[in-house]
Amino acid sequence: MIIKLIIADDHKIVRDGLRALIERQPNMKVVAEASNGITTVKLAKQFLPDIVIMDIGMPDLNGVDATRKIMEETKGVKVIALSMHSDKRFVIEMLKAGASGYLLKDSAFEELTVAINTVLTGQPYLSPKITDVVLKEYVHKLPENKPSVFSILTSREREVLQLIAEGKSTKEIASILNISIKTVDTHRQQIMDKLNIHSIAELTKYAIREGLTSID
Amino acid sequence: MIIKLIIADDHKIVRDGLRALIERQPNMKVVAEASNGITTVKLAKQFLPDIVIMDIGMPDLNGVDATRKIMEETKGVKVIALSMHSDKRFVIEMLKAGASGYLLKDSAFEELTVAINTVLTGQPYLSPKITDVVLKEYVHKLPENKPSVFSILTSREREVLQLIAEGKSTKEIASILNISIKTVDTHRQQIMDKLNIHSIAELTKYAIREGLTSID
DNA sequence: TAAACAATCGGGATGTTACTGATTTTCAAT
């Protein structure tokens, strides 16, 4: 039995590469390719493949919503997300939309074949780096529907983080908040421990991602 | 005669795909792969390939500066940029750095083989969509709307800035670049003076805006 | 050739951070 696949990615050379890799597998065949979300949905309905390999960042219709539509409008078509983002919000949204797998583009091709075979047995497949993220989020969400990623940090910690990400020095922050430098130190330490981030640069990126500061 | 290539891209599955495509060409061989800029330069010096296929957005050292280094430190090694950006500044800087070709990831693989063969005859190759951008720039000599990081900072300064924005400490940077901590200090000071930015957080935001680092 | 730039390094004063420990405040639950 031949496994039928559709490849959806907005970069043709990436599709070409994936097709070359997949067609080295004797039991797999790429029946169609798409470079945007709308076409992907259309082709999925038309070809009813076993698997759609879905990039997230695509024009017209993003991979998440394309997945949702495929789930609504077809039966038995599984979606495996192939993304460069390990951002937990993307992962969660993709899984909510009905994806059966989530792979990072960092992965080796062999991981994709494992993912395809796993997904076809009805089980989900996640990249190891992704599993961690998802489990943490899941555990956090169990007791209450707290959508905020900031359930980790206290409001004071968020204040301090924001000021750090705005480029303020420890001394300046202490002055702005009318507390001692040592207290600011401790807050920063606590923030870094909680987030497992240990540089101002990465802290800044985190704050940007979470909307605590802007890039300007 | 076999054409020797090095593939540099931070996504393993993309490298896997490109390798699969290239190795279907009987006269081409991938002699090495790299997932960051510094390794790419090292491997180029070591293997002296005919062509380096170079992604622009890579950790440690971006594709533009990696290209510049390869031009300085090797002879006869051609670089073909493979980028998802058609941003004018990236194209111009990449060509100034010494790249012989600039392909968009939208391109088909066949275009890459054409590019490789063209570049080996000593001629440049650009994706059709790119040609337009470049010609306008050269013919009309439009003033660059914003002075980019490439015109303000030296290549060494950009290296240091990128590592700072990736969260590396002064000590780590000194170790990575094999220079003294004091030199890194001076570079950072020089960077901050030139940009009139005086915190790691704002430096990080600047690096993000200029494409020297990514938000994840 | 002189001037400017790039890359390298050092001394010394000051500021920041990591690690450890501790006190006070707040506030919800019993």
Next chain:
DNA sequence: ATTGAAAATCAGTAACATCCCGATTGTTTA
């Protein structure tokens, strides 16, 4: 009202980072 947990506060000390000064060497450019 008391207890317990979390939050917010602060300090000492060693290591590290940063700022401000100056300096050397090689390369490029006017």
